[in-house]
Amino acid sequence: MSDIAERVKKIVIEHLGVDAEKVTESASFIDDLGADSLDTVELVMAFEEEFGTEIPDDAAETIQTVGDAVSFLTKAAN
Amino acid sequence: MRRVVVTGMGMVSPLGNGVETTWSNILAGKSGAKTPTGFETEDLACRVACQLPFGDGTNGTFNPDDVLPVKEQRKVDPFIVYAVAAADEALADANWKPESYEDQISSGVMIGSGIGGLLGIEKAAYDLQAKGPRRISPFFIPGRLINLASGYVSIRHGLKGPNHAVVTACSTGAHAIGDAARLVALGDADVMVAGGTESPIGRLALAGFAACRALSTNFNDEPEKASRPYDKDRDGFVMGEGAGVVVLEEYEHAKARGAKIYAEVIGYGMSGDAYHITAPSEDGDGAFRCMSAAMKRADITPADIDYVNAHGTSTPLGDEIELRAIERLVGDAAEGLTMSSTKSAVGHLLGAAGAVEAIFSTLAIRDQVAPPTLNLENPSVDTKIDLVPKTPKKMDIKVALSNSFGFGGTNASLILRAVD
Numbered sequence: 001m002s003d004i005a006e007r008v009k010k011i012v013i014e015h016l017g018v019d020a021e022k023v024t025e026s027a028s029f030i031d032d033l034g035a036d037s038l039d040t041v042e043l044v045m046a047f048e049e050e051f052g053t054e055i056p057d058d059a060a061e062t063i064q065t066v067g068d069a070v071s072f073l074t075k076a077a078n
Numbered sequence: 079m080r081r082v083v084v085t086g087m088g089m090v091s092p093l094g095n096g097v098e099t100t101w102s103n104i105l106a107g108k109s110g111a112k113t114p115t116g117f118e119t120e121d122l123a124c125r126v127a128c129q130l131p132f133g134d135g136t137n138g139t140f141n142p143d144d145v146l147p148v149k150e151q152r153k154v155d156p157f158i159v160y161a162v163a164a165a166d167e168a169l170a171d172a173n174w175k176p177e178s179y180e181d182q183i184s185s186g187v188m189i190g191s192g193i194g195g196l197l198g199i200e201k202a203a204y205d206l207q208a209k210g211p212r213r214i215s216p217f218f219i220p221g222r223l224i225n226l227a228s229g230y231v232s233i234r235h236g237l238k239g240p241n242h243a244v245v246t247a248c249s250t251g252a253h254a255i256g257d258a259a260r261l262v263a264l265g266d267a268d269v270m271v272a273g274g275t276e277s278p279i280g281r282l283a284l285a286g287f288a289a290c291r292a293l294s295t296n297f298n299d300e301p302e303k304a305s306r307p308y309d310k311d312r313d314g315f316v317m318g319e320g321a322g323v324v325v326l327e328e329y330e331h332a333k334a335r336g337a338k339i340y341a342e343v344i345g346y347g348m349s350g351d352a353y354h355i356t357a358p359s360e361d362g363d364g365a366f367r368c369m370s371a372a373m374k375r376a377d378i379t380p381a382d383i384d385y386v387n388a389h390g391t392s393t394p395l396g397d398e399i400e401l402r403a404i405e406r407l408v409g410d411a412a413e414g415l416t417m418s419s420t421k422s423a424v425g426h427l428l429g430a431a432g433a434v435e436a437i438f439s440t441l442a443i444r445d446q447v448a449p450p451t452l453n454l455e456n457p458s459v460d461t462k463i464d465l466v467p468k469t470p471k472k473m474d475i476k477v478a479l480s481n482s483f484g485f486g487g488t489n490a491s492l493i494l495r496a497v498d
Contacts, residue, residue: 017149038216045213054212 004051004077005070011046012066015039025067047073079263083497085337086172086325087437088164088273092128092318092424094138096167100434101441103138104423104449105470109302111316111425117281124293126301127279128318128425130160153217154226155195156277160321160430161227162234165189165271169235172325172337174269176236184268186239187228188258189323190250191275192429192484193283195222200282227275227321239267245429247484248389250274251322252432252492256346259326268331273433275321287317290356292393305426306453307390307397307419308465315391318425322433324440329497341440341494345378345479347371351487358396358483362403365389368489369407369479376493378477380408383415383493385448385473386463387439387480390419391426398459400481405461416473418466422452432482436492439478443496447472 009023016033029035029043044060047053047069053076055063063069089096092110093103103110110128119125133139142151145163165187169175176182202218220226225243232241240261244254251274258272287293294314297304305316332339349371351364358364373380386404390397397419405412420438427434442448447470454467464471480492 015149017147038220041216045215048212 081329082259084340086168088167091320095140099138111301123288125298126304154221155198161275164321164323165231168323182238186267188242189227190244190254194224249482249484249490250429252482252490259343273323274430276430310458316425318427345372345376345493362399365403372491380411384475385478386417389481412462418451
């Protein structure tokens with residue numbers, strides 16, 4: 001896993017209080033990891049803080065899975 | 079109106095996690111007052127508070143992790159965690175687990191708080207200043223709103239009846255129990271989970287209440303002596319935190335399911351001082367009228383009251399005004415009356431005070447003992463009422479009255495009676 005993926009995974013585990021093995025690339029925050037809509041807003045805020053980037057609201061709505069977050073943040077980093 | 083009884087009790091207090099732990103510590107004459115920890119106190123005028131005994135959950139300590147996962151705790155102010163803990167205990171004590179739709183819609187919640195999420199508001203204000211609006215959590219609002227204590231409890235236990243929250247400063251807990259009892263009496267619900275919760279202790283609340291000249295400042299080096307109702311050296315209240323929750327139930331409903339019944343709520347009275355934002359009316363008229371209203375509702379005479387759990391916050395003005403109002407209320411019956419202030423032991427839990435004190439009054443009836451007024455060395459008052467200095471008093475208690483008075487001139491009295 002890339003450094004970005006590791007950092008995303010760590011934030012997800014911490015904020016959603018889930019086991020590490022559940023946090024796979026394809027895991028959906030809401031369907032697989034027990035998040036509600038407010039949790040996903042907070043997750044996006046945590047990504048912004050960790051990666052020092054701004055995720056616009058329309059982009060945030062497309063981030064539904066761990067993989068979505070990793071690919072968005074990887075693109076943002078490049 | 080239908081009869082309303084107490085069938086369950088729950089509490090987290092500065093003297094322990096749980097009703098029985100707190101009560102045995104009160105009867106043992108222990109004080110919950112200490113120099114507060116967790117924040118800078120050096121520059122505060124009042125450096126005494128009654129914080130919860132946090133720990134791993136053993137030996138009467140309170141472990142919030144036993145109540146909500148850390149992930150959930152992060153979203154809310156502690157007053158919500160305390161309310162959930164007290165409600166869990168009360169519902170387990172009452173053995174009430176509504177599972178059918180009918181039982182769920184006839185069970186409601188009314189847990190109030192005086193100031194709600196003050197700590198979280200303070201922190202979010204710093205974040206807003208330092209990091210800007212995009213860093214404010216979506217849980218900031220729902221984790222600070224006072225009625226979210228009732229919200230969390232209802233979601234957790236499937237209580238779909240009336241969902242309400244009282245906000246009347248230091249009268250909150252008593253108003254919540256009184257109002258919830260009315261809802262049960264009128265048939266809006268068969269069961270109400272009612273009480274108060276508060277988590278104010280921090281620099282902002284200590285500074286704010288000190289500015290109102292409401293807090294004790296002369297006992298910073300001897301915290302356990304700071305809360306001393308009726309004593310001539312008293313100089314203000316000691317802030318506490320925690321929650322008290324009772325399960326109120328319609329009498330026939332409780333009997334039909336074989337619930338244990340602690341006491342009946344026979345009287346509830348309210349009044350407004352219409353006088354001053356923080357000071358009680360000097361003639362004690364507000365206190366007198368709310369107690370009178372509760373007595374009228376209870377249909378009892380002054381001589382029927384055995385024990386009064388006083389508001390008695392240990393402020394120079396308030397204690398004597400309340401005492402004189404009670405003397406006026408009971409007249410010649412003052413001679414046989416017993417009254418104490420448990421704030422001498424647990425401090426002033428603000429919005430939770432009326433609820434924990436209603437529970438202490440109920441326990442006084444159950445155990446036939448009046449809890450003591452700690453630190454009452456030299457009364458500043460001359461009265462025929464027994465103020466129960468320092469040690470508990472075994473006595474016959476059939477009827478107990480509990481008073482709560484709040485900023486804004488809002489008063490509440492509850493009267494509880496043993497059920498034969």
